[in-house]
Amino acid sequence: MPDFLLLMKSELMITLIIFILLIIKLGKGLRNEQILTLIQVLLLVNTAIAAIITEPGKLFGEMFQSNSLICLQKTFISLALYLVSLAFSGWFRKTEHLTEFFVLMLSSVLGMYFLLSAGNLLMLFLSLELSTLPVAALANFELEKKKSAEAAMKMILSSAFSTGIMLFGISLFYGATGTLEFVQLAGAVHINNLQLMALVFLISAFAFKLSVVPFHLWTADVYQGSPTPVTAFLSVISKATMAFVLAALLFKVLAVFEPAWHWLLVWLSLATMLIGNLFAIRQTNIKRFLAFSSIAQVGFILAGMTGTAVSGTASVSFFILVYIFSNLAAFVVAGILSDQFQVEDLEGFRGLRKKNPFLAWMMALAVFSLAGIPPAAGFFGKIFLLGSGAYSGHVWFILLAALNMVVSLYYYLKIIRLMFMEESAADPVIYSVSRSEKFTLVICASGIVFTGVFSWIYDYIYRISS
Amino acid sequence: MNNPGLYHMLFVSTALFFIGVYGFFTRRNLITMLMSIELILNSVCLNFIAFNKYAWPGKMDGLFFTLFIIAAAAAEAALAIAIIINLYRSHNTIDVNAAEEMKY
Numbered sequence: 001m002p003d004f005l006l007l008m009k010s011e012l013m014i015t016l017i018i019f020i021l022l023i024i025k026l027g028k029g030l031r032n033e034q035i036l037t038l039i040q041v042l043l044l045v046n047t048a049i050a051a052i053i054t055e056p057g058k059l060f061g062e063m064f065q066s067n068s069l070i071c072l073q074k075t076f077i078s079l080a081l082y083l084v085s086l087a088f089s090g091w092f093r094k095t096e097h098l099t100e101f102f103v104l105m106l107s108s109v110l111g112m113y114f115l116l117s118a119g120n121l122l123m124l125f126l127s128l129e130l131s132t133l134p135v136a137a138l139a140n141f142e143l144e145k146k147k148s149a150e151a152a153m154k155m156i157l158s159s160a161f162s163t164g165i166m167l168f169g170i171s172l173f174y175g176a177t178g179t180l181e182f183v184q185l186a187g188a189v190h191i192n193n194l195q196l197m198a199l200v201f202l203i204s205a206f207a208f209k210l211s212v213v214p215f216h217l218w219t220a221d222v223y224q225g226s227p228t229p230v231t232a233f234l235s236v237i238s239k240a241t242m243a244f245v246l247a248a249l250l251f252k253v254l255a256v257f258e259p260a261w262h263w264l265l266v267w268l269s270l271a272t273m274l275i276g277n278l279f280a281i282r283q284t285n286i287k288r289f290l291a292f293s294s295i296a297q298v299g300f301i302l303a304g305m306t307g308t309a310v311s312g313t314a315s316v317s318f319f320i321l322v323y324i325f326s327n328l329a330a331f332v333v334a335g336i337l338s339d340q341f342q343v344e345d346l347e348g349f350r351g352l353r354k355k356n357p358f359l360a361w362m363m364a365l366a367v368f369s370l371a372g373i374p375p376a377a378g379f380f381g382k383i384f385l386l387g388s389g390a391y392s393g394h395v396w397f398i399l400l401a402a403l404n405m406v407v408s409l410y411y412y413l414k415i416i417r418l419m420f421m422e423e424s425a426a427d428p429v430i431y432s433v434s435r436s437e438k439f440t441l442v443i444c445a446s447g448i449v450f451t452g453v454f455s456w457i458y459d460y461i462y463r464i465s466s
Numbered sequence: 467m468n469n470p471g472l473y474h475m476l477f478v479s480t481a482l483f484f485i486g487v488y489g490f491f492t493r494r495n496l497i498t499m500l501m502s503i504e505l506i507l508n509s510v511c512l513n514f515i516a517f518n519k520y521a522w523p524g525k526m527d528g529l530f531f532t533l534f535i536i537a538a539a540a541a542e543a544a545l546a547i548a549i550i551i552n553l554y555r556s557h558n559t560i561d562v563n564a565a566e567e568m569k570y
Binding site: 122125126129133136137140143144145146147149150151152153154156157160161163164165167168170171172174175178179180220221224225288 | 483486490496499500503506507509510513514516517521522525527528530531534535538541542545546548549550552553555556557562565567568569
């Protein structure tokens, strides 16, 4: 088999699925359920293909690169995509334009795959555009809703603005070094005023996409206004990719600037944790709540990136794996509640244990993992992140981060209290959970439990990161 | 009068960039905000061409990058205008201050 087919297997597979969907759209007569089943099967195949870890290699004059770590990261994203397609089947069945929805979502994922594999700043820019533009269209998918239009407007304007900022940074790097290729760039950059300005522009653009604090203002509004599957996609898959890419950029290409971006990340991380936590406390809408909780989680991811190259990459990758399972489980439960009863309020969780014990326990597990309470994998994820941050030797920084975990317990446990200790005033309604939703929740729950317990997972990630 | 050099070009492009940023932050009309973003992108194009011509005349990277920026900016503008039209249908205005259903 030629290199080309093996190295680009995930990209080719996603492109193939997009074409299959477009052809299905041309023909008539397939019902939503049939299309959805087909998509789920294809995405499962895609996950299996992505999980084949290949040898490192480069294509198209170093435009495209691949190695074991990138393969693994693509597997995480494929898995999360498969789970999203399973989890929101209730919403997908009802939607009128199912194929268009998946064509847009898969285009965005294609952009993310290329983003992870980018070996050139031009490739980075193009794939970043491909991964963000379709999501803005997805945010607008409920055309008749005012909130959806508002969310899409905020998303497209902020992402276009951040792209402009990133391009300005890239143009300054090009002016200073005369190259766009990562390998040559890593050798050509050195600290001076012009390149520091370029660095700040580049990092701010990624901070926009990752919703790091001074650039987080779009996050909660877009999460709240978009349809729940899109919110889950944005918060799990899109955020995971951006974290991977930022880590790769900082450690591989911009490693020379370590003294400069180290302190930048320390302060951004502290601000992100603190503001995310403080704003999460006062939220009453579950999607806004999860938006601010995910902002706080990004603060911890940045704390992990302040460490050494290997520990930073490994701990971020491991945490993202855990984060995919825990955040997705929370979104699935929230999606079921909002889908069946149009409840998007935290009050919808009141007395959930009586109404549906399965959902209540799954939500509890997800929340424990997000808060970082020991048996759940989130605890180990955060231990590794803070342990990586501790390499730089700022004890006060790690202490402040740990204190922030305590603050976050307050609002996470608020949900547990609502579900388990309080009775709902209304008559108990039984939320029905479909088979695919149950399956997703079980996968997420086993992911939350086992990724923490099996130490070989982290060992493996650590080995391929070095 | 001397011929314009790299610094003249960079002055123009940087000024254009910050005019764009200023416009994006102060204007309240969505179309004008979109125009500000286009200003930012055009300033980047100017940057790339100036660097390509004066600093790295042997390489074509900057010129190619400019072509891709123009194409991507067109796609972005098309999508943004579609979203703005949809916003106009539901809100009957394209003032960002009107889209304030979700806050804090």
